[in-house]
Amino acid sequence: MIEGLAVETVIGVYDWEREVSQCLLIDLEMAWDNRVPAGSDDVADALDYAAVSESITRYLSETQPQLLETAAEGVSDLLQKKFGVRWLRLVIRKPGAVPSARSVGVSIERGVR
Numbered sequence: 001m002i003e004g005l006a007v008e009t010v011i012g013v014y015d016w017e018r019e020v021s022q023c024l025l026i027d028l029e030m031a032w033d034n035r036v037p038a039g040s041d042d043v044a045d046a047l048d049y050a051a052v053s054e055s056i057t058r059y060l061s062e063t064q065p066q067l068l069e070t071a072a073e074g075v076s077d078l079l080q081k082k083f084g085v086r087w088l089r090l091v092i093r094k095p096g097a098v099p100s101a102r103s104v105g106v107s108i109e110r111g112v113r
């Protein structure tokens, strides 16, 4: 699980948004058989949350999508292909995008538990 991962990137549909960096907040739940790393005590058997966090940050910094939906589907594909995650629930929030709301964002669930 990863909660509140802050990623700075260019994100948004308006012209002014293509000129600035904004912060996204990411919450992520992922299915993984934790009995294997618990038995081996080896991070190589675990879903390394540091590596996952770094990959998400790099991916969003490089792709600079317009929509949160595009960002969410791209991150989901990345995690399934690169890390073999078979199920995930992902929330991407864009704080401040709607000033009268505490936060707005998208939530997706992909794969099979």
Ligand SMILES: Nc1nc2c(c(=O)[nH]1)N=C([C@H](O)[C@@H](O)CO)CN2
Pocket (backbone or CB within 6 Å): 011, 012, 013, 014, 017, 066, 067, 068, 069, 094, 096, 097, 098
């Ligand atoms: N469903 C979405 N609606 C909107 C998005 C989005 O990514 N998904 N983005 C914007 C703008 O970029 C907005 O965040 C600027 O404040 C508007 N609606």
